[in-house]
Amino acid sequence: xxxxxxxxxxxxxFVTPVFARNHPLKRHxxxxxxxAARVSDxxxxxxxxxxxxxxxxxxxxxxxxxxxxxxxxxxxxxxFLTPEQFTKEFGPTEQDYQAVVRFAIKQGFFVYKQHTNRIxxxxxGSTAQIEKAFNVKMGLYKHxxxxxxxxxxxxxxxxxxxxxxxxxxxxxxxxxxxxxxIKRSFNARLSDVVAGSxxxxxxxxxxxxxxxxxxxxxxGTGQSVGMLEFDGxxxxxxxxxxxxVAYTVPVQNILVDGASAGSDGDDGEQALDIAQAIGMAPGLxxxxxYIAPGxxxxxxxxxxxxxxxxxxxxxxxxxxxxxxxxxxxxxxxxIFKEFAAQGQNLFVASGDAGKYTGNNNNDSSYxxxxxxxxxxxxxxxxxxxxxGTWQTETAWSDSSGGPADxxxxxxxxxxxxxxxxxxxxxIRNVPDVxxxxxxxxxxCDDGACTYNQTGGTSYAAPRWAGYMALVNQQNMTNHxxxxxxxxxxxxxxxxxxxxxxxxxxxxxGSNGHPATVGYxxxxxxxxxxxxxxxxxxxxxxxxxxxxxxxxxxYKTPACTVVSNSCDSGPTLLLGRGNVHNGAEQNHPNTxxxxxxxxxxxxxxxxxxxxxxxxxxxxxxxxxxxTKATITATVWARKDFESDSLDLYVTSNVVNPTWVxxxxxxxxxxxxxxxSTTFTLPASGNLQAVRAHFRYEGHVNPSACGNSSGGEYxxxxxxxxxxx
Numbered sequence: 001x002x003x004x005x006x007x008x009x010x011x012x013x014f015v016t017p018v019f020a021r022n023h024p025l026k027r028h029x030x031x032x033x034x035x036a037a038r039v040s041d042x043x044x045x046x047x048x049x050x051x052x053x054x055x056x057x058x059x060x061x062x063x064x065x066x067x068x069x070x071x072x073x074x075x076x077x078x079x080f081l082t083p084e085q086f087t088k089e090f091g092p093t094e095q096d097y098q099a100v101v102r103f104a105i106k107q108g109f110f111v112y113k114q115h116t117n118r119i120x121x122x123x124x125g126s127t128a129q130i131e132k133a134f135n136v137k138m139g140l141y142k143h144x145x146x147x148x149x150x151x152x153x154x155x156x157x158x159x160x161x162x163x164x165x166x167x168x169x170x171x172x173x174x175x176x177x178x179x180x181x182i183k184r185s186f187n188a189r190l191s192d193v194v195a196g197s198x199x200x201x202x203x204x205x206x207x208x209x210x211x212x213x214x215x216x217x218x219x220g221t222g223q224s225v226g227m228l229e230f231d232g233x234x235x236x237x238x239x240x241x242x243x244x245v246a247y248t249v250p251v252q253n254i255l256v257d258g259a260s261a262g263s264d265g266d267d268g269e270q271a272l273d274i275a276q277a278i279g280m281a282p283g284l285x286x287x288x289x290y291i292a293p294g295x296x297x298x299x300x301x302x303x304x305x306x307x308x309x310x311x312x313x314x315x316x317x318x319x320x321x322x323x324x325x326x327x328x329x330x331x332x333x334x335i336f337k338e339f340a341a342q343g344q345n346l347f348v349a350s351g352d353a354g355k356y357t358g359n360n361n362n363d364s365s366y367x368x369x370x371x372x373x374x375x376x377x378x379x380x381x382x383x384x385x386x387x388g389t390w391q392t393e394t395a396w397s398d399s400s401g402g403p404a405d406x407x408x409x410x411x412x413x414x415x416x417x418x419x420x421x422x423x424x425x426x427i428r429n430v431p432d433v434x435x436x437x438x439x440x441x442x443x444c445d446d447g448a449c450t451y452n453q454t455g456g457t458s459y460a461a462p463r464w465a466g467y468m469a470l471v472n473q474q475n476m477t478n479h480x481x482x483x484x485x486x487x488x489x490x491x492x493x494x495x496x497x498x499x500x501x502x503x504x505x506x507x508x509g510s511n512g513h514p515a516t517v518g519y520x521x522x523x524x525x526x527x528x529x530x531x532x533x534x535x536x537x538x539x540x541x542x543x544x545x546x547x548x549x550x551x552x553x554y555k556t557p558a559c560t561v562v563s564n565s566c567d568s569g570p571t572l573l574l575g576r577g578n579v580h581n582g583a584e585q586n587h588p589n590t591x592x593x594x595x596x597x598x599x600x601x602x603x604x605x606x607x608x609x610x611x612x613x614x615x616x617x618x619x620x621x622x623x624x625x626t627k628a629t630i631t632a633t634v635w636a637r638k639d640f641e642s643d644s645l646d647l648y649v650t651s652n653v654v655n656p657t658w659v660x661x662x663x664x665x666x667x668x669x670x671x672x673x674x675s676t677t678f679t680l681p682a683s684g685n686l687q688a689v690r691a692h693f694r695y696e697g698h699v700n701p702s703a704c705g706n707s708s709g710g711e712y713x714x715x716x717x718x719x720x721x722x723x
Contacts, residue, residue: 024158025165027328030174032144033152042138042151044128049257049300050109050170052100052121054092054163056334062090066340070488078481080343083117083313090341092118092164099163107133113304119334120307122257122300134159134168143174145361150174167328169299175325177230177298178364179269180349181456182398184439197243197387202442202451204243204387205279208463211383211390212280212435213470214530219283220469221547222476222565222615226315227277227287227462228305230322231294232261233270240444241275248570248611249284250633250673254312256304259291268445268454273321273462275442280466283547283569285613285631286673288315298324299331302367306346310338316472316482318346319465320373321458323364329406336372343484346373347464349457350431351400355512355521360405368430369404371411374486375430376461377401377523378437379506393527395509396437399457401521402513403427413491417519432487434506434523435460467528475538476564480620489537494518494525502533548572548718554653556589557612558719560686562622565615566720576608576714584608590717591656591688595704600711604670607643608635609693609714617677623723624651625682631675632691636666637712645674646692648703651684653719658690658703680722688719 056062068076081089097118104111104121108129113122127138136153143150152172159165196203235251251274253261263270274287290308292301302324309318318339326332339346348368356363368375378399384391408428415425423429436459443454472482483489493502499518503526506515513521528534547569548557557573559566573589575582577596582603588596600606611633616622636643645664650656659681666672681687690703692715697708706713 025156025167028156028168028171029153030172030327032174033141033154036141036144039140039142039149042127042140044126046127047124048127048130048170049297050123050125050168051300051303052104052123052168053166053303053334054096054100054119055166056090056337057092058090062337062341066337069341070485078343078479078484080481080484081341083311083342086338086341087117094118096163097121099161100165103159103161109133115307116311117307117338120303122304130171166334167299167331169303169331170297172327173297175298175364177296177302177322177324179456180321180323180352180458180461181269181454182352184453184455195383195386195388196440198442198451199243200451201386201440202243203436203440204245204442205241205275206245206282207383207387208276208436209280209282210387211381212463212467212528212530214389216531218470218473218534219547220281220466220473221283221567221569222285223281223317223469223472224286224288224315225277225281225284225462225465225469226309226318227273227289228302228318228320228322229270229273229289229291230296230301231267231270232259232263232291233267233274233289234263234446236447237267237271237444238274240449241271241442242279243442245279247278247282248574249278249282250286250671252286252288252673254288254290254308256290256292256308257296257301259293261291263446264294265446268443269321269458271444272459273319276459276462277319277466280463281469283567284469285567298326303332303335306332306335310335310342310344313342313344316344317465317468318344319462320346320348320367321461323349323351323368324366325360325364326366329366329408332367332370333372336370340372340485343482345468345484345486347376347461347468348373349461350375350377352378352398352456353400354398356400356402356405356430358405363400363405365400365405365430369406369408369428371408371428374464375432375524376457376464377431377434378455378457378460379434379523379527380438380509381436390504393504393506395506395511395515395522396455397509397511398455399434399437399511399522401430401511403429411487413488416495421516421520422513423519423521429521431521431524433464433490433525433527435463435527471534471537474534478539480564483537490525493536498536499525502529502536503527504529550586551719554591554719555586555593556591556688556717556719560721562721562723564621565613566622566718567613568611568718570611573612573716574610575603579603579606579608582608588715590690590715591653591719595715597715598711598713604635606637607693607695607712607714609691609716610635612689612691612716612718614689614718614720621723622680622720624680624684626680627677628680629675629677630661630689631673632693634666634672634674634693636669636672637695638669640666640669642696644694646694646699647676648690648692649678649681650688651681653686653688656688660699660701663699685722686719687722688717690715690717
């Protein structure tokens with residue numbers, strides 16, 4: 001850990017109290033249980049997925065650290081923690097965690113996952129086991145609003161365990177997550193000018209980039225966006241949502257709680273989330289789709305996804321287009337605090353039902369209302385022609401907002417927003433920002449697409465996550481780190497004299513609350529005003545070189561400016577040699593044409609290496625002698641077991657001597673994303689890596705040539721600058 005961070009933690013430990021552990025457990029039984037009609041006992045054999053959650057340690061220290069991390073004048077500003085550092089300083093102890101694991105096993109539960117940050121112990125068990133272990137009686141009750149029954153314990157759980165427990169997630173399914181997505185009613189208003197470039201004038205995802213960013217060079221290279229989803233999707237629907245615009249961003253699925261990656265017949269939400277982020281940031285290193293089962297009980301699917309996002313710490317911008325009513329409004333806060341400590345931003349759709357009612361059972365306004373997330377409202381956007389720049393914007397009448405239903409206290413950065421806009425002086429106000437959400441979008445669901453029929457803040461949240469990837473790309477280049485939690489940074493901008501050059505201030509329209517000059521509870525501070533907001537947040541560009549360009553001197557893609565990463569991007573290495581239907585531009589893309597590709601086969605039926613990237617493990621600038629990650633996107637033939645990827649590095653691009661790194665194997669046919677960590681050479685300001693994707697044969701110490709002939713082999717180099 002950074003020595004300054006360590007010093008602060010030691011200091012605060014002496015001046016703040018130790019976290020107080022709270023027993024017995026509370027807030028597991030909804031008040032509706034006492035008034036709802038009990039239908040029956042929950043069958044003794046019924047299996048439930050649950051998570052036993054442990055409290056963080058040293059919470060007052062963590063609170064102080066988070067304030068320092070987000071204060072520009074602090075020496076700890078943007079000194080983010082790794083998951084390992086967070087666990088060491090604030091996670092439950094290994095002793096307590098293993099005590100909970102042993103307790104669960106002793107009670108007959110199956111412990112199906114242990115998390116490295118020690119916050120969750122994931123278990124499954126029968127009703128009979130639950131009732132015995134937690135001293136409750138599980139029953140089925142008639143839901144007071146929805147046409148279904150829900151299960152719940154009759155009393156608060158208690159455990160015969162001398163270890164602090166935060167809560168037991170999954171003991172009821174009173175609230176089910178709902179999409180922030182609605183279809184246009186007959187009388188719903190469309191934009192006066194439908195100016196999208198998609199079918200029937202609908203907005204393509206790429207239109208949002210043109211409207212909110214413009215024609216700049218930032219593409220999100222080096223950044224990943226993470227999506228929270230309840231149920232899987234068909235990649236064909238993502239492709240259709242793009243409105244005919246091709247993309248090469250790798251989409252990776254991370255399954256939790258036994259989820260399936262495929263659609264169950266309704267994947268419109270999931271597909272559009274992915275497409276909107278890619279449309280805004282077409283050079284992303286990846287979109288990571290975290291999927292829980294569609295029938296997840298609140299408190300299990302959500303916490304398991306959020307916790308995996310924190311443990312992975314790969315996606316610094318996260319998006320959630322779902323809402324629900326939690327048992328306890330602090331359910332996810334331990335994980336949200338880890339997000340903040342690690343520099344991860346969670347964007348959450350505010351909802352699509354207009355002004356909040358004050359009752360979260362009606363609004364499902366969580367987690368948008370939580371102070372640790374960026375809540376995103378909706379607008380009605382008009383552009384200067386099809387696929388054109390921003391022209392004007394009004395508040396979308398269905399955009400949800402207002403003082404938080406669950407009464408979260410107003411955070412310090414939001415104090416001062418209340419005026420004639422109706423905002424609260426005591427309660428957290430929603431939303432923070434906004435983006436296009438009206439009924440003028442593309443929506444593809446299980447193979448069927450509609451145009452100008454679907455809207456929702458579901459569109460707005462992933463658009464902001466994509467925009468944040470552009471912000472973080474530039475901040476990495478300028479400062480060697482990501483930006484961290486956005487709200488403490490944008491509220492001072494909103495209160496300042498430069499507000500209207502950084503945001504589109506949306507002053508017309510209403511959701512029950514009026515859109516006003518400055519902050520309002522329909523659109524927050526408004527939508528982003530192009531590169532101006534990015535430059536205000538990060539400083540002006542100082543050599544955006546994260547995406548490589550073809551360098552005629554070296555005859556290969558190169559990043560000649562030092563940054564945190566260098567990525568060949570989606571097109572420079574696509575294909576192989578002169579292969580049929582997929583010739584690689586500037587082939588062979590090896591230093592001084594030193595090693596040629598094979599030309600046999602057909603594009604994307606046989607081998608090709610399509611993308612190559614190098615990134616520092618620390619997140620800082622690429623530096624000689626430090627750890628880095630090399631990632632290759634390759635295309636493997638049907639009998640992929642015969643394919644291998646050999647990786648090499650050199651410290652001298654003028655007269656390269658290649659050093660072998662590793663050989664990686666594809667795990668399936670078609671596209672594979674293969675990655676490993678290595679140490680950059682200790683000398684040389686301009687270094688390079690080579691990827692040799694081969695059919696059969698063996699590793700060649702010279703990094704060129706294949707004993708099996710090499711007619712299907714692809715060689716690609718990537719040159720990059722280091723400190």
